Amino acid sequence: MTGRSQFYQTGLVHHGLPIPAISNIYQNRSALIQDLPDNGIVPTHQKNSVSQGLPILEILQRVASRLRPGYSLDSILATVALYRAAFPVFAYLKQLFTDYFTSTVSIYESDAAAKEIMEWMVVHVMQKGTTNGHVVTGGVIQDPFTDYMLPQPRKRSQATNTNNTSSNLHSTLPMGNKVFWIGLRPFKFSRAFPYSAGDISASRSRSRQGQSSIHVSTLGRSLSPLHEFLQTCRDFKIRNKGETTTIYFIGANGGPYLAHGHWSAVRKSVRRLDTVDMDATVKEELIRDAEDYYLPETKYTYTDSGIPYRRGYLFHGPPGTGKTSFSAALSSHLECDIYMIDLAANQINDSYLHMLFLSLPEKCVVVIEDIDSAGIGRQKSAEPIETDDDMYVRAPRLTLSGLLNAIDGTASQEGRLLIMTSNNPDSLDEALIRPGRIDKKIYFGYVSLDVAKSMFMRLVGRAAVASGIDQTEIQGMSEAFSKFIPEDAVTPAQLQNFLQGCRGDPKKALLEVSDWAAGMM
Numbered sequence: 299m300t301g302r303s304q305f306y307q308t309g310l311v312h313h314g315l316p317i318p319a320i321s322n323i324y325q326n327r328s329a330l331i332q333d334l335p336d337n338g339i340v341p342t343h344q345k346n347s348v349s350q351g352l353p354i355l356e357i358l359q360r361v362a363s364r365l366r367p368g369y370s371l372d373s374i375l376a377t378v379a380l381y382r383a384a385f386p387v388f389a390y391l392k393q394l395f396t397d398y399f400t401s402t403v404s405i406y407e408s409d410a411a412a413k414e415i416m417e418w419m420v421v422h423v424m425q426k427g428t429t430n431g432h433v434v435t436g437g438v439i440q441d442p443f444t445d446y447m448l449p450q451p452r453k454r455s456q457a458t459n460t461n462n463t464s465s466n467l468h469s470t471l472p473m474g475n476k477v478f479w480i481g482l483r484p485f486k487f488s489r490a491f492p493y494s495a496g497d498i499s500a501s502r503s504r505s506r507q508g509q510s511s512i513h514v515s516t517l518g519r520s521l522s523p524l525h526e527f528l529q530t531c532r533d534f535k536i537r538n539k540g541e542t543t544t545i546y547f548i549g550a551n552g553g554p555y556l557a558h559g560h561w562s563a564v565r566k567s568v569r570r571l572d573t574v575d576m577d578a579t580v581k582e583e584l585i586r587d588a589e590d591y592y593l594p595e596t597k598y599t600y601t602d603s604g605i606p607y608r609r610g611y612l613f614h615g616p617p618g619t620g621k622t623s624f625s626a627a628l629s630s631h632l633e634c635d636i637y638m639i640d641l642a643a644n645q646i647n648d649s650y651l652h653m654l655f656l657s658l659p660e661k662c663v664v665v666i667e668d669i670d671s672a673g674i675g676r677q678k679s680a681e682p683i684e685t686d687d688d689m690y691v692r693a694p695r696l697t698l699s700g701l702l703n704a705i706d707g708t709a710s711q712e713g714r715l716l717i718m719t720s721n722n723p724d725s726l727d728e729a730l731i732r733p734g735r736i737d738k739k740i741y742f743g744y745v746s747l748d749v750a751k752s753m754f755m756r757l758v759g760r761a762a763v764a765s766g767i768d769q770t771e772i773q774g775m776s777e778a779f780s781k782f783i784p785e786d787a788v789t790p791a792q793l794q795n796f797l798q799g800c801r802g803d804p805k806k807a808l809l810e811v812s813d814w815a816a817g818m819m
């Protein structure tokens with residue numbers, strides 16, 4: 299037996315194929331050559347072929363020779379054997395090439411950078427038709443692995459048509475590998491199903507507590523092209539911020555997302571600051587303060603003075619006065635994502651909250667809602683640890699010290715803007731709202747005269763002006779309307795509800811407001 303055939307055999311044994319089959323190929327080849335008749339043509343059925351003794355191959359051989367007389371399967375089998383034998387060598391060379399001639403970045407899918415990359419990919423690779431498959435889904439995007447999805451492009455005329463079912467369709471990237479080019483440089487993007495059991499590539503990508511990750515590679519040992527690519531994706535996201543805000547929240551009680559600290563996400567249309575009605579001076583001051591905080595020189599001043607670069611606000615006031623709405627509008631205005639934490643609604647304990655804060659991006663707005671209702675005592679530490687595999691469900695509950703440590707412990711992320719909302723600020727522990735943790739306390743109150751006018755104009759007046767009613771007349775109506783609203787009795791949420799019921803009809807609003815206001819007293 300020659301070294302070459304041995305090599306093939308080794309390859310076949312390695313891949314679990316039957317050795318006899320391969321020996322047959324070579325033995326039978328020589329037999330075939332020796333037995334050739336003078337004219338060199340052997341009737342196929344008489345050939346001592348490799349297919350002999352293997353019923354399926356024999357059948358295939360017979361079919362092949364009927365279709366094409368004189369045709370033998372031997373060459374195909376030899377090619378297959380060659381391929382199987384050469385495969386490990388190819389895999390080894392490929393790995394060698396990857397190790398020495400390419401660079402790769404790997405990012406957990408829950409990371410903000412991964413979402414930026416996937417948004418860029420969806421628009422620049424997938425929607426441009428340079429890929430032959432993508433996943434389309436409908437409805438609200440609530441999964442941490444899909445929040446980077448972008449709406450399918452629509453015609454301008456469809457944008458206002460709420461009945462159009464395609465408006466709910468979103469595209470995301472297919473699983474697997476995708477090669478794309480930026481200029482003359484090739485990049486490879488890899489992504490695997492997060493929880494597909496048994497999938498080797500997926501399990502390779504799930505290195506940390508079930509989190510899947512994406513990988514981007516390019517030619518060359520330098521990481522600079524990859525950093526430039528990440529920056530491109532970030533710039534793209536910032537440029538497109540104008541239309542939507544990503545709101546992150548913690549999944550429903552329990553479940554894998556909670557246990558593993560994944561933020562769920564929804565993408566919503568931007569809430570503009572001018573749609574939140576409140577005292578104009580307070581509003582302006584607050585916006586300026588937040589804008590100043592994100593100026594590069596402010597960051598420098600904090601760092602230079604040795605002050606942790608963090609800022610905190612406490613929004614307090616009755617329910618339905620715009621604390622959450624203003625927080626969302628402010629995050630859109632600052633062009634950053636918002637992270638909502640409802641301490642009362644989720645089984646959050648000290649270590650879990652700490653981990654959530656560690657996972658925040660550098661620039662973001664974090665809102666801890668209804669902080670007074672979280673039932674935080676002044677315990678020094680959590681109760682005895684229960685035996686459980688998951689570190690995030692060990693400590694049973696949240697303590698004040700755990701909360702303080704999460705929001706401004708040494709390991710806590712800098713650069714975030716923390717907003718706590720409360721309906722009952724007097725019940726809050728002094729330590730929680732001391733200067734340095736809370737820099738501004740803002741009261742969100744009941745509807746004032748000005749707020750009533752502004753809400754009337756926004757919710758019914760504008761549409762009436764657009765339909766042809768005189769602007770001055772509408773303004774007069776808003777003036778008259780506001781006089782019916784009792785002071786310190788109606789929240790903006792209640793007034794919004796009443797005005798929505800008037801279906802954009804200012805005359806109806808004016809007619810019915812008196813009775814409605816009397817019912818609110």
Ligand SMILES: Nc1ncnc2c1ncn2[C@@H]1O[C@H](COP(=O)(O)OP(=O)(O)OP(=O)(O)O)[C@@H](O)[C@H]1O
Nearest residue numbers: 573574575576616617618619620621622623790791
């Ligand atoms: N000042 C306001 N300007 C405009 N809309 C408002 C205002 N306050 C409340 N709303 C409307 O009322 C609804 C509830 O508002 P929001 O959730 O922001 O209130 P909240 O103060 O955060 O309430 P809670 O304390 O219960 O969380 C929203 O639909 C919002 O549009």
